Amino acid sequence: MTAGQSLGDLLPWARGQGVVTDGIEAAQLPGRGAGIVAKRHLRAGEAILKVPFGAVRCLDTVPNGIRDALPEKWTIHSLLALDLALNHIAKPTPWNAILPSLESLEECVPLLWPSDLQALLPGPALSLLGQQQARLRTQWDLIPEKFTALQHEDYLRMWFLINSRTFYNSTPTTETYPWEDRLALLPVADLFNHADTGCEVTFNSKRYKVTTDRAYRAGEELYISYGDHSNDFLLVEYGFILAENQWDEVCIDDAILPHLSNEHKAELGEKGLLGNYVLRSREGACRRTESAVRLRCYTAEQWVAFAEDGVEVPDAQDDVNKLLSELLQSYIATIQTVIGKLERMKIGKSAQRRLLIQRWEQIRLTIGRTIDRLQTTKT
Ligand SMILES: C[S@@+](CC[C@H](N)C(=O)[O-])C[C@H]1O[C@@H](n2cnc3c(N)ncnc32)[C@H](O)[C@@H]1O
Structure with missing residues (x-):
């Protein structure tokens, strides 16, 4: 049969x-x-x-x-x-x-x-x-x-x-x-x-x-x-990925965490905001990401007001967008390296490597779209 x-x-x-x-x-x-x-x-x-x-x-x-x-x-x-x-x-x-x-x-x-x-x-x-x-x-x-x-x-x-x-x-x-x-x-x-x-x-x-x-x-x-x-x-x-997925999210811990000082990490940890930073297909950067990036753009009081009550500082928005955009740009370079490595690799089957490359390309695209949005949103 x-x-x-x-x-x-x-x-x-x-x-x-x-x-x-x-x-x-x-x-x-x-x-x-x-x-x-x-x-x-x-x-x-x-x-x-x-x-x-x-x-x-x-x-x-x-x-x-x-x-x-x-x-x-x-x-x-x-x-x-x-x-x-x-x-x-x-x-x-x-x-x-x-x-x-x-x-x-x-x-x-x-x-x-x-x-x-x-x-x-x-x-x-x-x-x-x-x-x-x-x-x-x-x-x-x-x-x-x-x-x-x-x-x-x-x-x-x-x-x-x-x-x-x-x-x-x-x-x-x-x-x-x-x-x-x-x-x-x-x-x-x-x-x-x-x-x-x-x-x-x-x-x-x-x-x-x-x-x-x-x-x-x-x-x-x-x-x-x-x-x-x-x-x-x-x-x-x-064992598959969707080309269009409204529930997709991309983890950007590796874009954010290496650029935070130990003091900043401790502050985020105290508020339960350390790691698990994601970009969502539908909403863009999550609130945790917003908090982590603001640590580098806000004063200590401003940051606590944002982390605890969501109070934004409109004058600092361009700096926040610029910083997140730079961190994401540099992460795209890391992703390029992973994709390049997979393209040269002989380990495993080609179908396995292709699927993995496809996923990394989706991630790169989602990050690229977020950067475009950040760069066009000027306050
Ligand atoms: C419940 S089965 C569905 C029937 C399966 N396609 C089959 O041939 O028996 C789940 C499996 O189908 C495949 N699958 C389900 N949805 C898919 C999709 N949107 N694109 C690609 N493969 C999919 C995956 O291999 C998954 O593990």
């Missing part, structure tokens, strides 16, 4: 499990793997997919043989990954056939990249990756001893698939687990790609339902939103 054939077989197979679709089909989409497209004109507010709980893979469907081998409250994430790896993935079903291979995941998922390449991720992505690696390590901990035949790479693939294609599943049994671990796999619904806005997903005790958020032309792709995520988050948790 080829991936193309199995995609056509997927919806009929899912209908056999009680999944109801209306006006949609699965399709291969350039750069996004499989996805869901409109089969006919769809109106806003149409229910296009219903997945009954009977078709869902969740904590309740994990066999006792797996659950009993591990301590109580072992993560649902890990249990689902184990169930897939041990009991399902070898079966020739259309759903199994369309799941990305470890090789294709390696191209875009930083968790699977060489460490020299991981080290060149933007700060927030690197820190998310560290948390993800720690989660994976803890959730692999007892597994080799309990499931001796299971290969680490088979588990790793399933673990990432659970990470990137599950839905929030709050039931009486999952409510005692941390909310981020209340996960369930939904056939067909897991084919929706992400956009920063999209169709609505709701659930009750019987089924999940996906409803159109607007009208769609036949052939148009339908998305859902995985959340209000920045591109650094999407890259690490899902």
